[in-house]
Amino acid sequence: MQTADETFETDVLIIGGGVTGTGVMRDLALRGINCILIDQRDLNAGASGGNHGLLHSGGRYASSDTETAAECRLEGEILKRVAPDAIDECGGLFVAVEGDDPEFAGRFGEHCDVAGIPCHQLTTKEAREQEPGLSKRVFAAYSVPDGTVDPFRITVANVDHARQLTDSLYLPHTRLQGFEMEDGVVVSANCRDSRTGNRRSIRARQVINAGGAWAMEVARLAGCSDVNLLYSKGTLIISNTRVTKGVINRLRPPGDGDILVPGGTVSLLGTTSDTVTSLDDIRPTVAEVDRNLAEGMMMLPGLENTRFIRAFSGVRPLIREAANSDDGRHASRGFSLFDHEGEGLSNFATVTGGKLTTFRLMAEKAGDLVARRLGNPELCKTAVEPLPSSDVVRWTEPGFAPRYWYRRNDPADIILCECEMVPQSAVDDIVTSAPGAEHQMSLQAIGVRSRIGKGSCQGSFCSINTTSHLYDRGIYDSIDGLLHARDFVQGRFKGVGPILWGEQMPQMELAEALHCSLMGLDYLGQSERVEKEAGSGQSE
């Protein structure tokens, strides 16, 4: 065994920085337990950041899965109470369009009743008054209490609160490589900091695997073969403006492009569902974008001429049960908690599956198991304790930065991101005090904790301004700053490529002219990169 460069010790190690992992972290911290959270990339890098941001009323599952529907309804109500700042109670509609099954549509009301979901049938005229963009071909409509939730706000606030409560620690870009095991007990986790190459050893009394789609791989590293996941890739597209007031759902069995969710100043249309066998190189494609759009236009014809700024993909981890088909549309949206005791392990558990809407409940169940195992008598508090909201976690909220900037009224606080009006002081705040802030923070990491790169330029221009600012502040002092900028725009391009047409083409042309012809990011530091790789190779 090789010695580690850094060693850590904690009560509970949590693997996976999505809504579930950070939810477990806060849940345990509220019980007085110290945790370390690791993620191979950063907060919400998986499905937690790659979804609609829909706070389900449960209506979506009312016709197929009453249990999940009722769970969504209950959890939705709890989140609206404890995390109102992260939620927009915009309401939602279910609409059936000519060609959809009238019988399915007709029975929606009674299915909602069974699951306890408040649901009102509307005339098509009432529906169009509420949402003028609806197609004239809509023949049935119901209103439900759907909402939206900002998953970035939730994760960042979870981590921030856990830090305040028990000094819990979050370590980004920390890749799990294996576990040290003794007699059915996980003693420590061997990790590598993928930025520096340092080896990190984390000793913990309990380990929670909240790896989302990666949970199966993590469980296998602990020798557990009882976690079986189906990977369902979903692609969504984001419009430049908010298309509707509330959520619009297609009233039919789930299919492509049948949910449109507002997200602050934009709207998100999705999703596709395609089973994939690998988690590598997940990215949206032109075909997926076009499928979403074709279906979305059935409900909202105006989408034909809407400007889209990005597409993105997430992978839903669906629990595969023996009899399940391989079709992700029909697999359960429920979640599972594996205690792995059947595999002879006593301090390792996996929680995966589920949905954004039910993350708190997933964290509660995992927290209960860990608390019991640790002999901690405290009960779960997340259903009643409000999620605190400090400024440093508010930068993800659309509209917060401009309000803050106007209030502050300091002309010297220059706006770095013009699309989302993010000023210098916000970036300074994030690099010094946001959860997961670190030396030479990357633009990607700043982007996760703010609105930078999320507006219509998709980071093409604010990446340049922000990089210059970070050089000014001495945060960057070598070519690494430009390498971060390059990696950032390269990462954003994954989502921009498939939606390039119309008004986005001139934007892209200007961006590419700046990045390549002017700044030379396409030929940047090839020699430096080679040296670096040689260096990290030696430390293997």
Added chain:
Amino acid sequence: MTTKPRVYQTQLAVIGSGLAGFAAAVFALDKGISTAQVGNTGAIAYTTGYLDLLGGCGEQLLEDPWEGLKQLRNDEPRHPLSRVSDGEIQEAFSLFTRALSDMGINYTKPGERNLFALSPAGTTKPTLSVPETMITGVTAKDSGARTLILDFVGLKGFSALELVSNLRKSWPGLTAKRLEFPGMTTGAQLYPEVMARALEVESTRRQLAEMIRHELGDAECVGMPAIMGIHLPDRVHADLQRMVGVPLFEIPTMPPAVPGIRLREMFEQTFPALGLILVPQQKVKNVDLGEAGTVLSLKDSYGDVVIETRAVLLATGRFLSGGLHADRFSIRESLLGIPVTQPEDRAGWYRKDYFDHRGHPVNRAGIEVDELFRPLDASGVPINEGLFAAGILLAHQDWMRQRCGAGVAIASAYKAVEALSGYLS
């Protein structure tokens, strides 16, 4: 009451006011061809002011553009630059840079090798000719001169520390200093264009020179953002330099930047005096291509304009300046509906990796021309005997990756004007 349209009769109408359009106007006037220039200002304000010929080729940046052209003619025979000989390119560049000097902005003489000129990020860019206000940056870097780089409070996206951090390895004698621009000390955001106009005033120059002298230390020269005046930058530069006492140079800023604005304003001011009919910033509404000549209709703030011309040169650029338009299914040429060579479908427009050195196929989409630079219809026949095209609207080039935007503009404009001059006589 209806006002009568203003009607002009010319031999040539150039549509497009980017680098290719301006170069074409320069070459046409040089030949004594009566010329009108119309159309939206292109993306010229987005340029650095550097005139690239050919700087990128596959995995590497090129030191010798002429060697690169040899390779290009072999590998990419349909590339617009492959259709122009070295001699013609040299002639085109020297005619164009001489014309720029005559009109008021001096450029360095296009030479045998690429210059590696500074970018605002502290990287360097291969280019053939740079404004004289910028050349000291290239020579100081090559000689490793002790150099002070200045930036200004409030000027976003230009950080002297960024330049120094990225250049220090190969240029150890660099230092950075931040100044408050004279008369603009609130800390609020400053725009290069406003600063440049301020430096046309002698007292501002004097105050700035005083501040620079104060920070000079043992620096042998000083670099700063490109803000040395909009008009007559060489005079502003020389005057500042005299007052500071060491060589000064400009570094392009992020666009819209002063060097491009200078070119645009200079063309707009000097062309009419040279006899050119200029209807700037207006979109052409209708083009009636005929056997004997073409009629262009447009409108400006004084009313309708009609231009009757024998030849038309199309230099409308790509997506950014509106020459091309893309919908979800295909790319079309905006003004005349000329067929656009393009990938089969949208899935083929872009590669997976943004920075793939092969460039994105969509960037090579464009219109086809014959050896006389006349646009071709779907069957490969010239659309009109009197219709010519130049610039990055042409297919089979990737000006961004190949660093050949000015090269394509100037060389193809030269060739097209040669051809249309033959047609007119």
